[in-house]
Amino acid sequence: MAAEIPGVFESSLQDFVKKSKVLVVGAGGIGCEILKNLVLTGFSDIEIIDLDTIDVSNLNRQFLFQKQHVGKSKAVVARESALKFNPSVSIKAYHASIISPDFGVSFFKQFQVVLNALDNRAARNHVNRMCLAADIPLLESGTAGYEGQVELIKKGMTKCYECDLKTASKTYPGCTIRNTPSEPIHCIVWAKHLFNQLFGEDDPDEDVSPDTADPEASGKAGDTALNTEANDTGNVIRVSTRTWAQSCNYDPQKLFDKLFHDDIKYLLSMSNLWKTRRPPTPLVSTELPDAAAGSSKEEDSGLKDQRCWSIAECYTVFANSCKQLREQFALLKEGDHLVWDKDDKYAMDFVAACANIRAHIFGITQNSRFQIKSMAGNIIPAIATTNAVIAGLVVLHALRILENKLETCVPVYLRLKPNHKGHVIVPEKVFESPNPKCYVCSAKREVIVKIDIERMTVKQFEEIVLKKALNMHAPDVTLDGQGVVLISSEEGETTSNNAKTLKELGLQDGSVIVADDFLQDYELRISIVHKAYVKDQPEYEVIAAAEDLVPKPIQEEEKKNGSKNEDDNVMQVDLENETNDVRKRKSDSDEIPTKKAKVDNQDNGYADDIIVL
């Protein structure tokens, strides 16, 4: 309301605020705070969009929501609550995804400024492109724990969101997960894969049985193991885990004995693996240790989530969650499957129990369900205070944008501890200019994609490379200079191409294709480099079309790593002693050295994480 009281602001700013129209993308932690600040400052024409619904774990910071709102649309409830602060303003709420043809370039052009309050990289990339296309200033923000950042993105003036390389999510080699885990996270990843093998989407890359192709186990040992196995129990290992589990009706004891006894014995027979490692100990369901292994940090806590379970307890939880999940699975339509969700009690119980049992077998530290949930769900903790500070800085920047003082909207960081100048809220001195090789905001939009053109189908190329890795929405793809349409965004037009390999459609090593996304008003030239597929290697690599950038392969592992992260926004966090240093501060070089890395929700660790620019 500040703009409704003459004299609070300079009259010019007062006018700008009253007349402006702004868009808030996201009604989560930062979004709620931004909306409150906008309404109180006197913005009277606001639109807010969020596709999410309210969860109990939001209520400690998303203060426009209360218990009775759980399950309802965030955008709709945020609007209702914020209107109470000033019933005379206009707020339009959309319970929808911002990535939609409903919100095209002309939609974005209505606003003086767009305020991002998002929690995932895909949406951030998309809004970045929309604002570049519409040439509307975008305020990007994010928080992680006690730290956060605000950044202006303006076409031609600043870096765009995609100018910087984003840190790839951590991945693990298949044989570490399947054969030789050495850290709790390896067991957790294995347990999530097991969930998918039994109840979720079938993915051959998520096999949980012993990997006989492990290079370390090569030679006689592996062969012997394989033969022994085949002789003793027939070909059990070769049957899909789910088929086998269904054949015994998910009997917990049978599952347990196969996974934690038979498979482990099999691994033991691959003796090469255990020459320098502690060999695993097979477990028998009828003889389980009762005592909790190691004590948890919060040992005085009575909460079951916080305690370390004994293996006997793990078995009880495992057995119960198997039963519950089997029932959930049985209710699904033929061909449908469950999706692992950290907030689903039994799905989480199952992973916690299995991860701990496997950890016990391999002599790895066990963890509480609470700790496993953090790791399995890639939870980035968010708190009210950090969100409030960042949202305050966002709206102060927005006021300066209205006054056309864009040059004062430098990137600002919130730190946990003061730097050597005593700053906890740290402005950059200057803007970093756009990356001239950025494949999104530069004039020359080009990338090189390395793929196996004899193996990858057109459909796979569209889904995995164009949509996931390059973040396109609905691309039209033609072979450069030949007018051959590979992919059309018109439904049905190129369906017959889907199952064909790229080679069958005439692509060869060195071909150039043009992908055009109408919604994003974005065209990209892609040079295809043929590279034969190698097992356990990424199916593709995306490299900036610049000679001086060295491509480095990053493995694709946790690509189905569960749901998106509802935990607010992202952030640029200080990763001390980390090697994945993405951008150092140029302007503030006398600063205590901190390395900055964009770390979005890692559980959004889709293909976008393997772009190397």
Place this chain on the structure above:
Amino acid sequence: MVEGNRIELTEDEAELYDRQIRLWGLESQKRLRAAKVLVIGMSGLGAEVTKNIVLAGVKSLTMMDGSVATKEDLCSQFFIPHSELGKNRAEASVERAQQLNPMVEVKAVPHYPEKFADEPDFYTKFDIVCATRLDLPTYLKINTICRNANVKFFCADVFGTFGYHFSDLQNHEYAEEETKQIAKPVLSSHTPNKRAKMEKEAVKVTVKKTDKFVPLQAVVDMDWKNEENKKKLNEMDSSFILSMILLSFRSKQKRDPSPATREEDIKLLQSIRDEFLTDKSVPLEKVPDECFRTVFAEVSPSCAVVGGVLAQEIIKVVSQKGAPHNNLFLFNPLSSCGTVVSLGNIPSQNSKQEPVDLIDLDDD
């Protein structure tokens, strides 16, 4: 400092506070849920602090304010419904503050702090007192009462888009995580017979520390003609002097600059500045006229910034985890800069540094 942190959290609490427990730990959450906080002055800044503290899950939050809600409050005070204008600010804020978290006891005291001037016991019921929108003499008085009662004291203001907060935590004991480089032998299976190579490894250890604070009086009494202080004043963010000017305006005029008398008040502020800076031979450009154009009412986004930083300090102090800002935080909206400065001859910190578990911290 906070008693009763041995009581377990309920399943409901664990669910509601899940995300923050993942950040600051179960022990901190237990300390928070035992803390009693008093917020004096329920304008926009008071509302922001209250919101963040109630959401964090303290035992009780008491809002104290003797004044009535005005239209200007609607620039940032989101607890007060428009229909309650003219009613007592604290009482008008209770309903919405309570809705944020039913597990916290939210109370209103519809009085000015003067009422309790002769009842220091009133303040000793709290673990934290956070005073806003008072004049300097009143801040000093409450600070003295808190010091005598071993209650942690904060004061803070937002002037337009500028703001600050001050902390007097007396002797504050806390645990802090530090990264230490420890030499460790590198084990390698490939070279079993060679001498183990030593490699430095970063290890996180928790250490116990005690920081000493000074009362607000020590800052007020600073001799700005002293060379060292003069240098400090010149180097410091201009929002410090600006805050002093605005506190001086508040004491003299018995009010804050008003949007209704904008231009006259700017002139008054300029004259206070001229006198203050000339006296200390600081060039007037240190606090440019531009600053005075944005000191009216309490502007919401700045309340969010200062109230967010201040609430996090309160959480830090209650949970005895992490080094608090000692002793002044300044927010300058023109440069988007938030600075911590130490003023008033803070005694050198001879903190004990012994590895501990947070649980072992003594309650003082």
